Amino acid sequence: MAELKYYDIILQPVVTEKSMNEMQSKKYTFFVNPDANKTQIAEAVEKMFPDTKVVRVNTMNIPGKEKRRGRTSGFTAKRKKAIVTLSEDSKDIEVFAGL
Numbered sequence: 001m002a003e004l005k006y007y008d009i010i011l012q013p014v015v016t017e018k019s020m021n022e023m024q025s026k027k028y029t030f031f032v033n034p035d036a037n038k039t040q041i042a043e044a045v046e047k048m049f050p051d052t053k054v055v056r057v058n059t060m061n062i063p064g065k066e067k068r069r070g071r072t073s074g075f076t077a078k079r080k081k082a083i084v085t086l087s088e089d090s091k092d093i094e095v096f097a098g099l
Contacts, residue, residue, distance in 0.1 A: 004033060004035060004036055004040060006040075006043060006044035006047045006048060007044075007048070008033060009032055009033050009036045009040055009041060009044040010030050010031075010032055010041070010044050010045065010048060011030070011031045011032060011033060012030065012031050013028070013029065013030055013031075013095050014029040014030060014031060014081060016029075022083070023092075026085060026086040026087070026088065026090065026092075027083055027084070027085050027086075028045075028083070028084050028086070028093055029081060029082070029083050029084075030045075030081070030082050030084065031079055031080070031081055031082075032044075032059070032080050032081070032082045033080065034061070034078060034079065034080040036080070036082075038057040038059060038082075041057050041059070041082050041084065042054040042057050042084070045084050045093075049091075049093045049094070049095075050091075051090065051091040052086055052090045052091060052093065053086060053087040053089070053090045054084055054085070054086060054087075055085045055086060055087050056084075056085040057082055057083070057084055057085070058082065058083045058085075059080060059081065059082045059083075060080070060081050060082075061078065061079075061080050062078060062079040062080065062081060063078050064076040064077055064078045064079075
């Protein structure tokens with residue numbers, strides 16, 4: 001498999017009530033590439049968003065759900081979610097600024 005670049009690692013932000021409340025304590029939630037590890041996620045956040053310093057990365061794998069269409073059944077795609085904690089002196093991430 002090809003090496004992951006930093007712009008391939010972070011797929012999209014997670015916009016939920018819980019993730020919005022955690023932003024006050026400098027915790028940001030993203031859907032990330034399932035093949036990325038914690039070190040790669042931390043580097044990608046620091047490169048994509050200038051003036052940020054990652055302190056901690058927590059990840060969780062979300063399995064695909066079983067879906068049916070008539071008699072045929074299958075699974076949705078599995079996902080990986082990362083909660084990134086920034087240091088206190090870091091700037092806020094602008095993606096979440098208007099939300």
